Structures are given as C-alpha cells and as structure tokens.
Amino acid sequence: MATGVRAGVARLLGARARRRWVHLILGGALLMPYFLLAEVAVSVVAGVGNVLGSTRLTFAAYGVSLPLAALTAVFALVRPMSAGAVRALCGVPGERLAEGPARSWQARGRTSAWWTLHLGVGAVISGMSLAVPPMAVVLIVLPFVRRLRDVPVGLGWFRTGAEPYTAPLLGIALLCGLVLCAAAAGALLARAAPVLLGPTAADRLAAAQERAADLAVRNRLARELHDAVGHALSAVTLQANAARRVLESDPGFVREALAAIEDTTRRTVGELDAVLGLLREGDGTDGSDRSRPAPTLAADLDGLLARSRAAGTPITAHQDHGAAGDWTRLPAIVSREAYRIVQEGLSNALRHGTGPVELWIAVRDKGNGTHRELEITMTNPPGTAEGSKPRATGGRGLRGAAERAALLGGGVEAGPVEAGPGEERWRLRAVLPLGGQER
Template sequence: MNDFLRLLFGRRARLRWIHLILGGALAMPYVFVGQLVVGPAMDSRYVFNDLPLQLLSFAVGLPLAAVTAAVFPLTRPLESGAVRSLCGIGADRLAHGPARTWAAKGRAAAWFTLHLGFGGIISGMSLAVPPFAGFLTALPLLVWLGGDTLVELPGPLDHTWVLALAPVAGVATMLALAGCAAVSGTLLARWAPVLLGPAPEDRLAAAEARAADLAVRNRLARELHDSVGHALSAVTLQASAARRVLDTDPEFVREALAAIEDTTRRTVGELDAVLGVLRDGDAPGTAPAPTLAGDLAGLLRRTRACGLRVTSTVGVDPEALPPVLSREAYRIVQEGLSNALRHAGDATSVTLSIGIADGHLEITVENPLERAPSCRPGGGHGLRGIADRARLLGGTAEAGPERGAWRLHVRLPMKGPA
C-alpha cells in the first residue's frame, strides 16, 4: 500500500505532476490562438464556455506549438533543463545544446508537442477534478446539514445508498487523477531521452569539447611543471649552497639570495600567466610566455647561481626562431637544466648545446652520470613533458645514459606543426 501511495503521491510523482502543469501553462497561448481560429470557423462567439470547442482549440494549437519548437533551437535546452530537474532524468542522457539539424529539431518539436498535450489534459483535470471530488466527499454532510435548501439532487441521486457512496466516489476520483498524472509523467520521462537525448553529432561535439579541454589541461600541467618545478629546484639548491657558505663567503650568499629573488619573481609572473588561462578560458595571462630569444641568458644565470657550471654553445640566432618554436625550446632547455640540478649528484657541470642541423633545431643537454634520474612518487613527468612538446611540434626527444653521461637530445623542425 505504501509503495502504491508513493507511486501516486511521492516526491518524484509530485515533481512530474508539476512538470505536466508547466506544460499546461505553456499550452495556454496556443489554445488562445486556436480559439481565434475555431470561433469564426464554427460561427461561435462563446468558445470559452463550450467544452467541445475548447478541445478543438486545443487540438488546433498543438501543431502551432510543434512549429514553434522547430523554429526556435533553444527549445531543446530549455526543455532538457526542465526534464532534468522535474522528471529525474540524468544529465548525461539529455542534450543540452540547441537543436542544429532538422532531425534534432523534429525530435524536439515532437517532445514539445507531447509535453504540452499531456500537460494541457492533466492541467485541465487538475482544475476540474478536485472541486468535483470535494463536492462528492462532502455531499452527505451537506444534505444532512441543509437538506434540499443547500443541495438539490437529481432524482437518480436522491437515495441513501448513493449518498453513502459519494465520499468513496470522491476519493476514487482523486486517485484516478493522481494515477493519470503518474502515468503521463512516467511516459514523458521514458520518452525524454529518446526525443531530447544527444544525437550522434551532439556526441561528436561533446567528445571534441572534452578533447580540447583535455589538451588545455595537459598544456597547463606542462607549463606548471616546467616553470614551478624548475623554480623550486633552483631555489632549493641556491638556498642550500648559501647556507653552507653563509659564514665564509658573504658575496656568494648575496648572489644566491639575489638569484632566489629573481627566480621567484619571474616564476610568480609565469604562474599568474598560467592561472590567467584558468580564470579567463584561453585568454593570455598578465605575463608573456618566456622564449629562448628573451630569456635564455637569465635562465643560465639563475642556474649557475645554484652552483652548477653550465657550458653553453648557441649556434643559432634565437631572434630568428618562430615564436612557438622559441617558446617550446625554452621550456625544453629549462626542464633539461632542472633535471641536471635534481639528478646530477655531486657532479657540478652541465653542457648545453643549441644549433641547427638538417632544417631542425637541435638541443642537447649533458651532465656526468653520478646517478640515474629517480622516479619519485608523483613525479617523473619532466621527460614525458619534453617528449610531448617535441611530438606536438613534429620533432623527437631522446634521453638516457650515454658514455658515462646523462644525455638529452631533442630535434625540432624549423617548419612544422605549431
């Protein structure tokens, strides 16, 4: 019994009933337009007081509703939002964008017509049945209190047994109304994913949007890893070196502190630029992205301040490089030097070579192999990020031990996919 009452009057049933009432409210303008057509056609001035003419006006208005849904693409997202909130349909089973193709518009029009059709009928019943059911339920009491002065019954109802059954009939009428509303709501909920669900083109667009979002996330992850990771490694080593010679070499400590200040200030600017992408979609941040042309000298200076001897050979004019290539090359050099800082052990030298060969920009970073790069928990993404950057530019990246040294070698085409 409880399950039966929950089916008719539970929270889901009540929300679906509200959804049907909403459909009836949306149907009213179309009914009024139907009256303007039916009245002159049937030569009647009182369409509103004639139930058959009202039903005919309702039938005339429904095709107009279908046309409206087909003409206005936003009908589908609006109806999807109402179905998700009131009918208990999961968001993943509904399309949330405007209908673009004629097939999608046709399904949206069919749904809108069904919503208004069922909603108009249930709304009309909801207006008429409760007063009638209340009258039947109170009929014996009215007759007992006032007799014929309050209620004048037709002959067939002027019987004691009929009066006794009137409250039962009133309750049964309300249950019938609730049953009709529950069945209508269930049918609409079952048809909603079919008529308002995503079409193949919608699924394709959603997949493309997810792929684009994933690409942005990966790019942001690489930028954060390269800029912040390098800065933390450099600042840690600079602070450690300064602490060791604090009492014996004040000049070195002063240089290390200046390098820490420069590194952190620059990294905050890069971090703000990356977070600006998160705040503003894909808009540029407040700080420009570092490039090989404008920032290589500062990167080498900050790295040397960590106590690492860097021997650099630059056989190309960085100003002549394309902006995208210059930016990605800077990040690759930065990550290569960061790996040397983190994993060089007691070795204190690294060799950097940048040049052009066979139409490719070649970047080589070598340091003595005191220990192999470790795969720390949650880390080890630097070499993978370098490989991703090289692959996106149509190049290659190789890293590993070679003749007693750890060698990173990257080849980037001077002209290729940007």
C-alpha cells in the first residue's frame, strides 16, 4: 500500500508532473497576446472599458482568442517548436513526434489543433495556478487570524462568519484539486501530442526518401572506393608478387614492375581525390576543386588496359564503336559507369583468374536505330591458381557493377559459362542503354 501511495504522489507531484505543469504554464503565457487582442475586440463590441470586470466577457475574450491562436499555428515552424517543448517537458519519446516543419496542410491542421489545445488548456491551468494558492492559504489560516473572519472570501460562495473552522479543509481541497487538474491536463496533452504532432503519411514518405537518398550516396561512395582503390591494390599486389619472384633473375622486369606500381598508385591517388570530391558535393560545393575528373571509357580505357597487362595477365580487347565513331560521343555518365564496370571485371580477373582475358566493348543497334546499347563482355578462365578461389557468385564489386548498370536502366550478368566441350570460363556481361543516339 505504501508503494502505491508513493507511486500516486510521484504521478501527481514528481519531476515529470512538474515539468508538464511548466509546459501548461508556458501555454498560458503564449495565449496572453491573443487574449489581449481579443479583449480589445470584445470591449469594443460590448461597449465596456474593462472586460475583466465581467466573468461573461472574460470568457468571451478567452473564446475569441483561441481561433486567433489556431490561425497563427498554420506557419510551418510552429510544429518543430511545439515538438521540442513536448520532448523536453512532457516526457513523450522523440520517435513518436514528427521532425522538421509541417509540409502538408494536413500536418498544419493537426499542428493548429495542438497549438489551440495547448494554449487553451494551459491558460485555464495558469489561471488556476495564480488564483487558487493565495485563496487556499487564506482559507487555511482563516481560523487563526481574527481579522480575516469578517472579510468576504472568494466570489461570495463562502462567508467567514459561517463555520470558519471548516475553511482549512476547503483550502486543502482547493490545492488538491489544482494538483489533480494540472496532472490530468498534463496527461491529456502527453496523450494528444503523438496524435497531433506525430508524423503524417507525407512526413513518413519524406523521411523514407531522405533515408533512401542518404543510402544512395553511401552506396555510390562505396562503389567508387571499391572500384578505384580495389583495382589498384589488386594490380599492385600482383605486380609486386611477380617482381619478387624474378628479383634475382630478371632485374629488367623488376624495374618495369616497380614503374607500373608507381604509375598505378599515382593514378589511384588522383581517383581517390575525385571520389573525395563527391563528399564535397554534399557540403555546398560543386566538386570543382577536384584534382582530377572521374575516369571515363573515352579517356582512360587504354591506360587501364596497359596497367592491367603490366600485372602479368594477357588481355585482348575488341572495341566496336558502331555508329558512334569513338567513345567520346557516349553520354558522359555512361562513359564513367562503363569504365568502372570494365575496371571491376579486370580486378576480378587479376584476383581470381588464371589465364588470358578477352574483352569486348561494342555499341549495338537495337530497333533500326531507335534504340542503342553499350555491351561489355569479359571472359577469363575460372580461378584455380595459387592464392585464388573459385567463384560461384560475385562479391561487393559485382554488386556495385550491377547497381551502376541498374541506375542507367541496364543490367549485369556474371557467372560461369560453357566455352566448349569440357571447357568453362567466367563471364561478366553488362548492357547499358544509350537511347536513340549518342551525343
């Protein structure tokens, strides 16, 4: 029983209840400008100078002030301000409240309802908090102060001349009533806040779109880092391993391998700067301070093939530009993504392959010139060499290549294929739509 009493007292006078009481007082204070404006309007209509001298006119001014408050609550910033106060003072978890300004009229209407409820109920509790304690103190001390016994108390409903010794009980009852009303009003607002200030369907959709955009940026950076740095590390590892094996017998090859390593790392630093430039795009810059633009099929394919060959893997490249004439006429985004897909395919071949790589890059005409697509096909023997593992599925790099193609409306296929009787090869095939014509 004692535990229940303590819990009841904490519910009425605990820290959370006191914070909610403060929240109600703030609501009453926020209503005051609206009430003063409504008081002027009511005094003009009623033809009286002091509205507060009449209970009826006071409540009329209170009623007029609430629609005025509701009208001003349609401004978008009212919701984040109200939600912040509710989180801090009402004990409502933040995840149950909407983030940011109200975007839709539905959200603004709900915010307006909350604002009116908060200010209206807060004004009542504020008035009680100002009036009840002094009156209760007078009633409690009334039997002990002779001079107060002949003074009318309240609004005429209690006279000190009749049963004055019952006044303390009435004073205590008034204080208890104030505490109960404040606790009930605070609990009402705490329950109403998630309903009126919670996220609407539009807010949930906007939050989902924002999360999707953030995830897309993270995936984009992950793809760029994997393709740029991963390929370079694979090539450098193979070149260093080959140089170590012939360090004593073929110094010339070692020098060439070291030169290739130097060139690969230098270019990778430039590509890493380009990838870091993507991060700068999100903080208000346009990425114009990059030391090197992102690599493309037109400008960087030959260098990529040369560096990959320097790692010791023979590569045969077949390029069919079709009606494009050369790769410079490809759309810039297609040229960039195609380069990364080729780079990923070569990285896999260097890490897992055991023989020569055949690469086909061609522009295919689909539909009598109404639709063109860039097709990339790369084949190499499956990985069985020392330090390599046979692959049944692609890793992160192949998933990244598939995401790149999907962003352009294309697709990627990767897996083992039959190249002849008893012969199996690993094939990577990507198709990137170009539309009716190149630029």
